[in-house]
Each structure stands twice: as structure tokens, then as C-alpha cells.
Amino acid sequence: MEKNPVIRLERVKKVYPLASGDVVALDSVSLSIMPGEFIAIMGPSGSGKSTLLNQIGCLDTPTSGDLWISGINIRHLSDNELTDLRRDKIGYIFQNFHLIPLLTAYENVEYPFLLQNHQHDKSGHISTLLSSVGIDIYLAEHRPSELSGGQQQRVAIARALVNNPPILLCDEPTGNLDSKTGLQIMEMLQSLNEQGRTIIMVTHDSAIAGYADRIIVIRDGRIVS
Amino acid sequence: MIGDIFFSLSVRSVRLHFLRSLLAALGIVIGVVAISSMGILGTNMTLSITASLSENANELSVNPVSGTGGGGGMFGSQQSESDDDQCIDRDQVRDIRRIAIQDTVIPIYSESGETITIGDEETRCTIYGLKPEDVVAGIKISEGSYLKGSSGAIVGSELQERYSLHIGSRIKIGDPDEGTPHIVRVVGFAEEKGMSMALNPDNAIIVDAKLFVDWYGGEYEYDQVLIIVSDINTVTETGDAIEEQLNRKEETVSVRDSSGMLENVTSSLSTMTSFVTAIGAISLLVAATSIFNVMMMSVTERIKEIGILRSIGTKKREILKMILYEASILGLVGSIIGGIMSFVGGYLICMIMLSDTTYFWMPASLVNIANGVVVGIAICIFSGMYPAWRAANLDPIEALRSN
Ligand SMILES: Nc1ncnc2c1ncn2[C@@H]1O[C@H](COP(=O)(O)OP(=O)(O)OP(=O)(O)O)[C@@H](O)[C@H]1O
Numbered sequence: 001m002e003k004n005p006v007i008r009l010e011r012v013k014k015v016y017p018l019a020s021g022d023v024v025a026l027d028s029v030s031l032s033i034m035p036g037e038f039i040a041i042m043g044p045s046g047s048g049k050s051t052l053l054n055q056i057g058c059l060d061t062p063t064s065g066d067l068w069i070s071g072i073n074i075r076h077l078s079d080n081e082l083t084d085l086r087r088d089k090i091g092y093i094f095q096n097f098h099l100i101p102l103l104t105a106y107e108n109v110e111y112p113f114l115l116q117n118h119q120h121d122k123s124g125h126i127s128t129l130l131s132s133v134g135i136d137i138y139l140a141e142h143r144p145s146e147l148s149g150g151q152q153q154r155v156a157i158a159r160a161l162v163n164n165p166p167i168l169l170c171d172e173p174t175g176n177l178d179s180k181t182g183l184q185i186m187e188m189l190q191s192l193n194e195q196g197r198t199i200i201m202v203t204h205d206s207a208i209a210g211y212a213d214r215i216i217v218i219r220d221g222r223i224v225s
Numbered sequence: 226m227i228g229d230i231f232f233s234l235s236v237r238s239v240r241l242h243f244l245r246s247l248l249a250a251l252g253i254v255i256g257v258v259a260i261s262s263m264g265i266l267g268t269n270m271t272l273s274i275t276a277s278l279s280e281n282a283n284e285l286s287v288n289p290v291s292g293t294g295g296g297g298g299m300f301g302s303q304q305s306e307s308d309d310d311q312c313i314d315r316d317q318v319r320d321i322r323r324i325a326i327q328d329t330v331i332p333i334y335s336e337s338g339e340t341i342t343i344g345d346e347e348t349r350c351t352i353y354g355l356k357p358e359d360v361v362a363g364i365k366i367s368e369g370s371y372l373k374g375s376s377g378a379i380v381g382s383e384l385q386e387r388y389s390l391h392i393g394s395r396i397k398i399g400d401p402d403e404g405t406p407h408i409v410r411v412v413g414f415a416e417e418k419g420m421s422m423a424l425n426p427d428n429a430i431i432v433d434a435k436l437f438v439d440w441y442g443g444e445y446e447y448d449q450v451l452i453i454v455s456d457i458n459t460v461t462e463t464g465d466a467i468e469e470q471l472n473r474k475e476e477t478v479s480v481r482d483s484s485g486m487l488e489n490v491t492s493s494l495s496t497m498t499s500f501v502t503a504i505g506a507i508s509l510l511v512a513a514t515s516i517f518n519v520m521m522m523s524v525t526e527r528i529k530e531i532g533i534l535r536s537i538g539t540k541k542r543e544i545l546k547m548i549l550y551e552a553s554i555l556g557l558v559g560s561i562i563g564g565i566m567s568f569v570g571g572y573l574i575c576m577i578m579l580s581d582t583t584y585f586w587m588p589a590s591l592v593n594i595a596n597g598v599v600v601g602i603a604i605c606i607f608s609g610m611y612p613a614w615r616a617a618n619l620d621p622i623e624a625l626r627s628n
Pocket residue numbers: 016018023024025043044045046047048049050051052
């Protein structure tokens with residue numbers, strides 16, 4: 001295994017300035033994640049799990065401290081470069097699926113591909129990907145509103161994978177699914193991890209966290225274990 | 226093409242809110258129709274006046290200068306100076322003939338606002354006195370013959386139509402309360418001339434100069450001299466030469482050609498057109514507000530979607546583009562429908578208000594539609610700019626969290 005961490009946080013702090021006083025959502029978090037690790041982040045509600053994931057996902061920038069993704073310090077990146085990083089290096093899977101309602105399942109998966117390649121997929125890559133997550137060509141023509149939660153999450157996983165990113169970030173990926181569907185999704189994530197992807201997953205469920213190699217517990221914006 | 230996906234997202238968003246989008250586009254339709262048809266109306270008026278004036282572009286009119294300084298006449302008020310004592314005398318006419326040696330020189334007696342009686346209806350018109358051979362040179366006859374007999378008269382087309390005159394009709398000239406009117410008999414009708422510098426027969430009666438002098442006196446005291454220049458390229462030259470010669474000692478005459486008049490008419494027309502177009506533009510401004518409103522609504526509704534798009538790698542300018550596409554679609558649809566309606570509407574306006582559609586098909590007239598369409602689209606894009614900027618600069622996390 002490589003010795004360089006794929007993600008490294010150095011005293012990352014995130015403060016939300018509010019009228020009622022500053023909220024410290026992350027307090028000097030330092031963390032290294034090696035390629036191929038499967039990490040679960042746990043902690044009570046409001047402890048800063050989502051905030052931590054958003055920093056790693058470059059959706060947000062830390063108030064202070066440094067964050068390296070694949071060795072690049074994101075502090076020095078422009079908004080456009082951060083956007084490209086999200087598109088190419090990171091796949092997101094959200095609790096609420098977050099598919100684009102105006103696009104069909106197929107188009108949802110194709111969307112990041114179009115952003116990256118500026119042309120339609122001619123290799124059948126997207127269809128293969130969709131069928132690998134269990135979405136057949138008929139379902140692929142459906143809009144998200146016409147799919148079940150489990151089906152939507154499968155589409156979201158396919159979308160996260162389409163540009164073949166080394167990192168997958170999952171914020172409570174099974175939070176809105178029944179336990180059976182949740183387990184299917186976890187099997188899927190596990191096999192993706194076995195293929196070498198780094199996975200960082202926020203969860204409340206210790207059974208789900210059992211799939212991870214390492215569990216990070218966070219409380220009041222600090223890593224406690 | 227990457228543009229496709231943003232465009233198709235915009236199209237779908239418009240379709241999703243079809244009614245709302247349609248209403249916003251309707252505002253643009255109305256605005257475009259308003260400015261285009263006003264433009265068409267203005268252009269057609271200008272074109273038709275220009276054409277009728279340039280038909281007479283080979284004419285020069287020499288008018289005596291009145292004490293108050295004449296020359297400001299507009300809209301064919303060529304008789305404006307005939308009420309003063311100013312006139313053009315025999316010597317001046319001789320000078321004019323010497324200068325305009327190649328051209329037809331027609332000295333004109335005229336009396337404007339004369340009361341005439343046709344049957345038992347009274348009206349007013351201009352009476353011209355011309356030598357019979359000058360009538361042949363200066364007036365085109367549509368019906369009947371040139372002056373003949375001692376009381377023959379040629380009547381203009383307007384009078385002909387209004388009073389359904391025919392050859393042989395009798396007209397009494399002069400106010401019956403001020404002595405016995407003179408009676409003339411219609412021998413011919415003059416062709417419609419439209420706007421011209423001098424000798425406009427449309428609402429006039431033309432009689433023999435001898436008859437005119439008998440009635441009104443003032444032999445050789447002409448009210449106006451019309452010069453029909455044989456070579457159109459020498460119009461200005463001839464006019465200048467006459468002015469120079471006759472005004473050598475003092476300002477006695479002014480020479481006018483159709484270009485001066487054309488300038489007057491077109492400039493006042495264009496002021497009028499700009500004014501009504503500005504009123505039309507107000508409706509476009511209202512439309513812009515509604516486009517702005519609809520775009521803001523769309524951005525607010527799609528805030529979460531925009532957050533998703535941003536989080537999976539869509540750049541700010543791509544969001545900007547997507548929202549601007551949406552505004553452009555509204556603008557394009559509204560403006561094109563507006564353009565088509567302006568085409569029909571403009572044609573109808575020309576038909577109804579000008580009863581003349583000859584100039585409607587000219588590029589200068591049709592370009593108003595293109596202008597309207599372009600302005601409509603531009604206004605929509607402009608109205609979409611702030612909403613697009615707002616959308617592009619949303620914080621992706623805030624956007625994702627919103628419900
Ligand atoms: N945009 C924001 N503005 C102000 N405060 C915020 C903002 N986002 C998060 N916070 C605060 O930061 C803290 C951490 O929030 P975060 O969403 O990371 O918690 P979480 O661990 O993901 O909780 P949950 O398990 O409920 O999802 C909370 O106290 C929250 O109120």
C-alpha cells in the first residue's frame with residue numbers, strides 16, 4: 001500500500017459566525033486517511049459529522065487549518081479548480097439521494113460525465129454502470145420521482161461512480177432506506193471499497209458502521225476516538 | 226455538446242412551469258409588438274412622404290420673402306406668403322427664365338382659402354391662375370382636357386372625390402355675400418400629386434391666368450414661381466443661382482426644393498415615431514420586470530437543484546449559463562411570437578392608418594420587426610442576469626440544506 005494519505009486534515013477549524021455567537025462546528029481536527037480505507041464517522045446529532053464531510057468534499061472551505069486531497073492543498077485552489085476537483089476526484093452519496101428532478105435516471109448518471117468529457121458516452125459505460133447497481137434500461141428512463149428510495153440511491157451511487165473518482169463520501173447513505181435496502185447498498189459500497197476506492201461514511205447506525213475498517217467518533221467538533 | 230445539457234435543463238424547467246413562463250413571455254410579445262408596429266408605422270409614413278416628395282424632386286419653388294421672414298413652411302403650406310403684398314414681379318420672372326434657361330418656368334397666381342360653392346355646399350380651396358400652356362407643362366390631367374373656353378377650370382382630385390364632380394360641373398368661386406361669384410365649368414381633373422413644393426392641385430381649382438387677373442387684379446404680380454428642372458442634378462445649382470441673382474441687393478425671394486421640406490417632414494415624423502416607440506418601450510419595461518420576477522422565482526425554487534449541480538462539479542459560470550438560457554428561451558419564444566404578430570399587426574396598421582401597404586415590404590420597414598425581436602431577446606437576457614448571478618453564487622451547502 002501507498003504510504004501517502006489520500007486525505008489529510010491539519011488542525012481544520014470551521015466556525016459559523018452567527019448573530020447569537022460563533023458556532024464552532026469543527027475544532028482543530030487533524031486526520032489522515034490512506035488510499036483504500038473504509039471509514040465510518042459517528043457521533044451525536046450536531047457534533048459536526050456533516051461539516052467534516054463537507055470540508056473533505058471541498059463543498060466548503062475551512063475557517064483555518066489545511067486540507068490536502070491527493071496531496072493538493074485546497075487552500076490554494078480557485079473556485080473553478082475546487083469544482084473540477086469535486087467533479088473528478090470525489091463521488092457524493094447523500095442521505096436524501098439528491099438526484100436532479102428534471103433529468104431521467106440515465107441522464108442523472110450521465111450528467112457528471114458530460115461535465116468532465118463534454119460529450120455523450122458512446123462506450124456504453126453508463127448503461128453498464130447502471131446495470132451494475134441494479135437499474136435496468138427501463139428504469140433508467142424514469143425520473144427520480146418515479147423511483148423508490150432504494151432505486152434512487154442506486155442511481156445516486158452510479159452517478160457518484162461515473163467519473164471513476166478515487167474517493168467516495170457518503171452522508172448517511174442508508175438513513176432514508178429500510179434496513180434490507182440499506183444492507184444491499186452497504187454490500188455495494190463494500191465491494192466498491194474492495195476495488196480500491198477510499199470511502200468515508202457518516203452514520204448513526206453501529207451495524208452499518210461495522211462495514212468500515214476504522215470508526216472515527218466525533219463530539220462537539222472534536223475527534224474523540 | 227456540453228451546452229446541450231444546460232440547455233435541456235432550461236427547456237425542462239420552462240416546461241415544468243409552462244403557464245408562468247407563458248405569461249412572462251406574453252409580456253415580451255406585447256412589448257415587441259408595441260415597439261415594432263410603432264416603428265413600422267413611422268417608417269412607412271416617412272417612406273411614403275419621401276417617395277411623394279421625391280417624385281417632385283425636380284421642382285423648385287421661388288417665393289417672395291415676406292416681411293416676417295418666410296421660408297419656414299411645412300406640410301405643403303406653399304401659399305403662406307401669398308397674403309402679403311410681397312410678390313414676384315415681371316422682371317424677376319425674366320431673371321429666373323434667364324437663369325433656368327433649360328427648364329420650365331411657371332409663374333403662378335394664387336389665392337388661398339377662397340370660398341367656393343358646389344351645388345349648395347360651400348367650402349374653401351386654393352385658386353391658381355396659370356397660362357394655359359403652363360398648365361400643360363405643370364399639371365397632369367387624369368380626365369377631361371386642359372384649359373379651354375373662357376370659363377374652363379381644372380379641378381384637383383380631392384375636390385373631385387369629395388363632391389363627386391364630373392366634367393361640365395359648375396363651381397361658383399367667391400363669397401356670395403361679397404358680390405356676385407364667378408362661375409367656372411369643370412373641363413378636366415388633375416392627377417393626385419400628394420405633397421409638393423408648389424402648385425399642388427389636389428385641393429385647388431386652376432383657371433386661366435387672364436381670368437384670375439380679371440377677378441383679383443394684380444397683373445404680373447405673381448405669388449410664386451415653379452421651376453421644373455430638366456436635369457435633376459442641377460436642382461441645387463439652379464436654385465442657388467436664382468437666389469444669388471435675385472437677392473443681390475436685398476432679400477426678395479427664397480428658393481425651396483423638396484430636400485429642405487423633406488428634412489422638415491422626416492425630422493418631425495421621427496420625433497413623433499420616437500415618442501410613440503418610447504411609449505411602446507414602457508410595455509417592454511413592464512415585461513422585463515415580469516421576466517425578472519419569473520427568473521427569481523425559478524432560481525428560488527431550484528435552489529436545491531442548483532446546490533446538487535454545484536456539489537457534483539458544475540462551475541459557477543455553467544449555472545449562470547443555465548439560468549440565462551432559461552431567460553433567453555422566454556425571450557426567444559416571446560420575441561418570435563411578437564415578431565410574427567408585429568408582421569401581421571404592422572401590415573394591418575399600414576392598411577388602416579395609411580391605407581397604403583406599398584412600403585410595408587421594404588427592408589427599412591421590415592427591419593423594425595427584427596429590431597423589436599432583438600430588443601425583446603436582449604431585455605430578457607438582461608432581466609435574467611441578476612437572477613443568474615444570484616444562482617451561480619449560491620453557497621452549495623446552503624443550497625443543499627434548503628427545503
Ligand atoms: N450553515 C450553518 N450555519 C450555522 N451553523 C451551522 C451551519 N451548518 C452547521 N452548523 C452547526 O454546526 C454544528 C455541526 O453541524 P453538522 O451538520 O455538521 O452536524 P451533524 O453531526 O452532521 O448532525 P446530524 O447528525 O444531525 O446530521 C451544529 O451545531 C450546527 O448547528
